[in-house]
Amino acid sequence: MTVVQTPNTFRAGADENGHFGIFGGRYVAETLMPLILEVEKAYNAAKADPKFQADIKSYNVHYAGRPSAFYFAERLTQHLGGAKIYFKREELNHTGSHKINNCLGQILLALRMGKKRIIAETGAGQHGVATATVCARFGLKCVVYMGTKDIERQKPNVFRMKLLGAEVFPVEKGTGTLKDAMNEALRDWVANVDTTYYCIGTAAGPHPYPTMVRDFQSVIGDEVREQLQEAEGRLPDSVVACIGGGSNAIGLFHPFLDDASVKIIGVEAAGRGIPTGAHAASLTGGQPGVLHGNRTYLLQDKNGQIQDAHSISAGLDYPGIGPEHAWLNDVKRVQYVSATDDEALEAFQICSKLEGIIPALESAHAIAHVLKIAPPLPKDHLMVVCMSGRGDKDVFAIADALGTKM
Amino acid sequence: MSRITKRFDALKAQGRSGLVTFVTAGDPDMATFQKILNGLPAAGADVIEVGVPFSDPMADGPAIQLSSQRALKHDIGLKDIFASVAAFRKIDADTPIVLMGYYNPIYRYGGDAFAKEAVAAGADGVIIVDLPPEEAGELLPALNKHGLHMIFLTAPTSSDARLPAILNNASGFVYYVAVAGVTGTKSAEEDSVKQAMKRLRAHTKLPIAVGFGIKTPAQAKTISALCDAAVVGSAIVEVVAQSSQKNGTAPDAVAADVHRFVKDLAAGVR
Incomplete structure (x- = not known):
């Protein structure tokens, strides 16, 4: 009989390789692997830096309204x-929406890493708008991938992103929704590895994103x-x-x-x-x-x-x-x-x-x-x-x- | 000795580089694909990569994305691909076949069953784009047990510090991704490939194949001179697309167009 062990704490994950039990991990192409390791290293350093934490707190209060x-x-x-x-x-x-919590954290990290161009995927457009907003605030170039079906049903957010100075790339492939937008963002990242930071909108993707997004949220x-x-x-x-x-x-x-x-x-x-x-x-x-x-x-x-x-x-x-x-x-x-x-x-x-x-x-x-x-x-x-x-x-x-x- | 090792030894003995051709299984349909596959060695392919179609090919450009979609219209699964490889083996006992794709179809199939049936069908290796060395530990024992080569990718972004971790478990040959980008978009550059070969040779004695961004016979000639084999994928898959649009469901005509293009590529590397 298999017994599911109850851990001493449910809050310790992910482990050092980014796993939660059998889940999580870093299943990406070799071209992206060094970038993901770089994000992880930068995030670990930022997390331990009181200045970074203080910056997040300050923007959360004065900019996001927390x-x-x-x-x-x-x-x-x-x-x-x-x-x-x-x-x-x-x-x-x-x-x-809650998306600003994550965008402030990740984009402050991207600034620490010296990245000038931010890419993101979006479904409802909430993450796209939050990313475009924070990019506008810090003068960063912002490119948002969004499925064509989602563009149709979330028009107000598409216009909002454009007002904020972001480029919105329609993704027709697949069903034209969030999953296809994420594929396209990953393709962009792999082709622009030197300049670009990928700001993932949800607690998914390769390690350290699920952990990092969770921490910010x-x-x-x-x-x-x-x-x-x-x-x-x-x-x-x-x-x-x-x-x-x-x-x-x-x-x-x-x-x-x-x-x-x-x-x-x-x-x-x-x-x-x-x-x-x-x-x-x-x-x-x-x-x-x-x-x-x-x-x-x-x-x-x-x-x-x-x-x-x-x-x-x-x-x-x-x-x-x-x-x-x-x-x-x-x-x-x-x-x-x-x-x-x-x-x-x-x-x-x-x-x-x-x-x-x-x-x-x-x-x-x-x-x-x-x-x-x-x-x-x-x-x-x-x-x-x-x-x-x-x-x-x-x-x-x-x-x-x-x-x-x- | 494996077919892959034998083939690269033979190429070395002939004093030339090889041509690795990529085609997606089931594109545009299974019957046409079989005709294409069967004629590739005669057209000059030294090693054949058979693409396992996936719904979300994150590392591929438009050409291979579309070829996956064409194949998936016919609901192609690994079992169909094994059957196709087995049929090929009846007419060609020597040309190595490497399955290339993404991890999820293999994970769903089960690593052990995948390796066992792939080898039984006559496949020699596997390239899994989204299974880096950090995660490959869960599959390697099954591949080693059944004798399927795990061919790892190296990229312009792979640092010297990272290379040993990648190459420790590599076998068969090493695949160098010549451009930072998806398949079939940017062009591989001679100087950067030259530099990369120097770096890789310091870490491995395995043959090195270079792919991503090789589209023409001239490019195949230039790049293959720097390494042990040049890989052409998107450009071949585009011929499949154009020819099947022009010829409809005429497997012989489509296969003939593909083989003609592969002959030109092969002339480039010879």
Whole structure:
């Protein structure tokens, strides 16, 4: 019988080779390998440098607007009649999502490394906008790869990136979504190794990216811990976040991994429903495999070809997931569930009407799960949901889905 | 002695460099691919790389990306590729075949089954673009057990400090990626390849093949003079694309066009 060993801590990964259990690693072409080792070395040095940490802190406060608000969702709580629900308001950050946390960290690192050109991939455009924003702030050249399908459904963000001075490269290949944008960004990097820094938007990719992105996003969970302590004098009973690659989720989860009393729930995108095959839930519907520099759960066919994901939310429309989530799933520390397009659409409307907060379609997946689990829970159950982004970018797509003419 | 070692020894004895040709398995379809493959030795290929198509070929330029897509329309898997290699072996016992692709299809197949069946079919080596030495430890025992050469890539970015780690487990030959970039875009430059060969020779006695950025017979001539073999991929795959567009599903005509181009390349390295 195989026994899954419970580690002494869930917060120690990745190991020195970038592995979380069997997941993670550095599966890249030799041309990129020395660059990735260079990023790792530079990041380790920066992490240990008080000046770097102080710079991040200062830009987080004065530029991004941290700490982000912590809000008791009173009417949603009353409506559901169960758990007491708090929102971590990452959508109030500069640029409208949690993505700025990571971009500030990585671009300050790129500056330390002397890089002049930043490339990024984007799905919903939130990471693209955040990257373009920070590049504008520091006078760096910015190139964003974005799938043509995503460009179509996230037009406001495309225009925003251009206003900020970034070049947006449409990627037609494959399904024209996030995975294809990432392939193209990797191709750019391999051809421009000397000048370019690749600012990956989620907690995935080759080591050290999953660890580094997690570190920059952990400010979310660290603040929640303090803010809830102040509001309620204790730890949450549960924390909930949506997951595409999983950067807002790992940022919320990581500080609580060793608090056994905290139930941790990640919500993947079930698209039109897992049985239809048209979804983006790689933990529920995928198998371990290797893509984009790491081993993780992937949607793939019997031959190991990567399958197209589907989600109404461009930011969750990815056939993989960050490797640390893959590991947390296997060691059973985090419970991974899913919400369909329709459930997210309903949650989107309920949240807008009850709380006066228009959530990103991505975050609406987390709320959709809250709608399912909160009602039967006791009133003193403290539940924190990450409002990872704001929904202004989605209003055209939502109007379409609801058959409304704008 | 393996087919790869024998072939490079023979080339040395003839006092010339070799031509390594890359074609994607199943492109544009399995029957045409088989015709192309079977005629490559007669056209002048000394070593054949058979591309294992992948949905997300991150290190490849447009030509090989498109060829993968054409092949994947027919749902090509490793089993089909092994069958094709076995059919080739019935008519050619000597020309080495190296499978080249990305790790996920092999990982999904299972490393041991992959190595065992590849060798049984008559393949001699494997190049896995996204499996650097840091991660190759999980596959090497299976390859060694069944006798499949692991051919590692070296690149302009590989430092001298890194080379021993790459070359320690390399066998068959060493592949030098001549340009920092994806396949089929930039051109390999004589001076930088010359410098790189000096660096690599200091670390390995294995034959060195140079690829990425060799498109014409003239380039093949120049680069092959500096190393043990020149690899041409994208340019051949483009002939497959153009010819199959022109000739439709006419395997003989497409194969003839490809073989004509390979003959020109072979004349360049001779």
